[in-house]
Amino acid sequence: MQLVSLEFFTLLATSLLLYNVTPRKWRWTVLLMASLVFYLCAGVFAFIYIIVASLSSYALALKLQKHQKEGGGFAPRLVFYIGILALLSAWVILKLLSSHREGILPLGISFYSLRIISYLVDTKRQRVIPERNFFKYLLFVSYFPLILQGPVVRYAELSDSLYAGKRASSEERVSGLILLLWGVAKKVVVANTLAAPLATVADESGRYSGAFVLFLLCFYSAEIYCDFSGGIDIVRGASFMLGIALPRNFDRPFSSTSLREFWNRWHISLGEWFEHYVFYPLSLSRPMQKISKRARKMLGGKRGRKIPLYIATMTTWLLTGLWHGFAANYIAWGLINGGLVLLSLELSPLCEKIYTRHPNLKERKLLINLFGKLRVFFIIGAVRLLDVYGSVTLTFKMLVTPFYDLASYTRIFAELPSLIPVPELCAVMLALFAVLLVGKNKVKAWEIAKSPTLAAATVLVLAIVPILFGKYGMGFDAGEFIYSRF
Amino acid sequence: MRKKYIIAFSCAAIIFAVLLVLLSWLTEPKYINESREGNLIAEYYREADVGNRHDVIFIGDCEVYSAFVPPILYEEYGIRSFVRGSPSQSIVQSYCLLKETLRYEKPRAVVLSVYALCKTEPSREAYNRMTLDGMRLSWEKIGAVSDIAGESESGLSYLFPLLRFHSRIYSLEAEDLEYLLSRPRVSHNGYFMEKGIASAERKDYEDTADTPSPLPSENLATLEKIAEVCQKNGVELILVKAPISSWRYPWHSEWDLTISDYAAQNGIAYYNLIEESDGIGIDMTTDTYDGGYHLNIYGAEKTSRYFGGILKENHGISGCKSEIWEEKLQEYYKERSNEEN
Incomplete structure (x- = not known):
């Protein structure tokens, strides 16, 4: 089911x-x-x-x-x-x-x-x-x-x-219904529509390289976000309707300007679980204290103290990768993410130094934020391709193609409509825009639910949109979620 | 506050239902520029809704809607009839259509085409759609859907076609808007006019040497149910095989024997018109539009005149003249001459 x-x-x-x-x-x-x-x-x-x-x-x-x-x-x-x-x-x-x-x-x-x-x-x-x-x-x-x-x-x-x-009160039930339908819309309109064309791009890697890899990188992020967060919205909405409150699992992850921030906003419950039951117990364990002591002796206090942090972080990420699947690509995914989080941690003092030396940079907050968001989006997207291609070597091979397969940048305009018809792509883009807008303005289901008329209108729109613009029906398993595989 | 929610959501539910129906009409195929036969089943309701009743109802697949011409039956014998035929109609679909028809009227006789009894494979979705999408929502339709819908097909989408055709929203054509609320008539009381001539290159009926598999027992069981429904409603059941048999769609003597035996045992009339081809005057060089698979208008008119005689002579079915039917006849001849010109 x-x-x-x-x-x-x-x-x-x-x-x-x-x-x-x-x-x-x-x-x-x-x-x-x-x-x-x-x-x-x-x-x-x-x-x-x-x-x-x-x-x-x-x-x-x-x-x-x-x-x-x-x-x-x-x-x-x-x-x-x-x-x-x-x-x-x-x-x-x-x-x-x-x-x-x-x-x-x-x-x-x-x-x-x-x-x-x-x-x-x-x-x-x-x-x-x-x-x-x-x-x-x-x-x-x-x-x-x-x-x-x-x-x-x-x-x-x-x-x-x-x-x-x-x-549940009437408001809770209505807000649950809104959340549930919002999740269905994200899943059916965005994730399902993107699923087939992205799978084709990934499966035919010999044909679809260069610009297509960038297309895959960007849109797979959209697909997995709408798929997973859509599923969570359905779960939370259903539970609200039953009077059971569940914590949030996503908090606008693509608004993150650093990798650490991203992982605090993406699949929050899993991150917290590994933090509580792997990272902290490991960091504070006796063997780790011994390692810390030795490392401080060998590398000095400041550097030595970081060794347990590195080990605990990498172990946590390795286990997170294994939780997704026992395959080389998931292990690589975990280790690369762990490495990137540590790198981001190490580089943050350098960034602070740059800001101190160039105070006018801080005034250009909008630009810096945009740069940070794009950096996080592309790094996370690139690492996520490990999941898409399913092979570590193929992923790295494909990731360099955008730098030399320049012909693909013109080819993509000719071939894209055969992968995903333009009207469908427009519908996906519009839906993604709505998702971003709702996230940016922090629209809350329970706030909408306070007004019966607004709530009824929202439910009406959210019920019609997936039926009309969603991807489902014969030969298509609309209900299968990416995260239910793990 | 709770009352306000109830009012607001009741209004939303009504709007939702209306939108669902409108969008369903908008996105479903109109069968106007191609596969016009897709409209045949729905055309019956134009008659039923205004209270037009019939002496005879023909039910079956393409054999009935290409072989029996209600205006000719009226012209020659005053018999008022309707053909509830659809492409590749299965015997289960025929059964459901019969039950639905009997809710609207009780004709004197139901003429069932027996060709569908030999089908072993379920019909393809496209053909199921041409029958089921034309049916109005009813218990008969729900029964038909649960019986017919293939495993890969969502039964719900037959009841709510929007679930199947929603993706057409991206490829709507002018005809989708033009025929949103009403569609032009494509048949003459269910008869689908084809005037082309493409002669059958060879008479293959005798050439089919393979021993056929017997008629599936589940099809015969459905025939049994059809007979029961007719008996219960006081309607005479007449079985018929249209005067056509080709290498692709053969009608084997073994099947004919099975039906003959069944009909004889149950006191049901059965007419294999293939055997009457000479009497009817069928000439497969001029009376078929697709090389011998279906009759064209010339073959259909001959068949109707011949079969009308059987209905009158053997079953005492004859009618009287009426204004509506005179109009229908005029329309028929108008279209007939239009094409010929």
Whole structure:
């Protein structure tokens, strides 16, 4: 069941109806039933796997809590690490097997595994009190809007609103509907329209080089942003309608003027997860402190202190890359991004120096900002081509072609209409302009929802636009999201 | 506040529905400049809506809309008829169209073309569309969609064609606006006039030596259902095979025997007009417009005169003169002579 599908909208509408007529105390059971139905549609193996993963992590958390009350010791710690290792091993094995046997990877495993790990770690850290009701816990793991592409929400962020059974107000429901339709529009009008032509450019790399690579770089960024953020908008919108608030996962990432800022604005929940459960624990671990001590001795205080930061950053990015997939291109993607973030960090004092020496540069804020945004856009876009081409060598080979394949700059005008018809490209550009405008003006669904007339008009437009200008229908899987692959 | 939301969203829902219908009309193919047969199914409602009733309803694929001419049946025998034919119409589609037609009227007889009974493969989407998109939204249509829509086809898009044709918004033509609200008539009570002559180069009926596969049992089961519906509604069912058979669309003697046996067992009349070709006077050098696959107007007129006689003599179906039908006849001859000139 995909997020943009009749089945999903039917399930959501049924859940909404039942949720609102069920007594508050039992409303969470409606969500659980809907989640189980959603998961059953993904296949029996996926269903059994999520039940087993939930059951074992549920038992492990309670065991941990019991031992903690009894004073801790080595045994519970061992059980905890074995549990985490077992979960990770199963995930890794299934992910490896999935490259040989299609359909073996349980739906959304990459997302709910992170939720389970964070739950167990937080239990160990005594930041959450483990849930005693298994079915409530199962709901946390399997909550259906989150299955396909997150956001990666932690137990403390989700549990209260998930179990409270709060009925959404009219404004919340309307703002949820607006957000959901906005997500559908982004996905169907922009991402789906761009998907086929960009895939052709990437698949036929021998034919489409030079200017086509730049075209791919720019428009793939648009595609993946509208695909992923559109999906998240659908998830958040659906949850708002149920009275469940989810955190934002994107915060206008293309307005970033530095790489660090970009990663603080893109896939926020995943970044925070890796920060909380990989970067900080690693930076503050005993081995790292030892390394830091040695490095300070060898390289001096200032440089030596940075070594743990470098190691933790690169490890975090490597794992982020692996989370996307066990392939060389994802590993390269993680390491390059980690390297670029560190480089950006190292160069920031130099930039400050330049600004100090040339104070008039700061006055040209608009120009500097524009330069920063373009720099971030092209760097991120270039690294992202690793995902598009799927091969490290091919990506680097293609990235240099815009510098020497000058004939492609005239060829692109002749060949572009055969890749994507001009009216469709215009519709995509208009939609992208709307996306940027909405982001720039910080238009909020809940603000629109305050006025019934404005809200109804917005819903009307957002319902018609994807139907008319979207890419879907026969031979096209409109519901498949890029991030549901990971 | 809640009341305001309800009012605003009710208005939005109404506007949404209206827009959906208008956009659907705008984007769906008009079948005017090409594939004009795509309009045949919808043309029935022009008759049904004004209360025109018929003595005979023909149902089937291209064989019926190219072989039976209602104005000629009226002219010769006073029989008022309508042809609910569409390209590559499957037997399931014929069944659904029959049920829908019987909601509007109860004719004295329904003449069903049996050729579709030999089809083993489901029709292509383009052909399904020419039947289903022309049907009005009804339970019969919903039933037809769930029975017919191929796996790759979205059943919902047959009920809401905008979901299928929305991408035409980028390639709208002048005819899409011109025929947004109404389309010109393309048939004469369902008869699709073709006046060209392209003679059949060889008489292939005897040449088809391969042993055919038997008529699919599910098709025969649908025929059974058709017979039941007719019986329930007090309408006589008549089976017919148009007087045409070619190497591409053969009608084998084995199939003929199956239908004959079925008809005899169930007391249903069956006429294989291929066997009557000489009596009808069919000449495949002048009576076909596409080398022997379909009859042209000359072959259709001969067939209609002959079959009208059967309807009158064997089934006692005859009618009376009416003003509306006189007009129809005039229109028919006007178009006939227009082309000839």
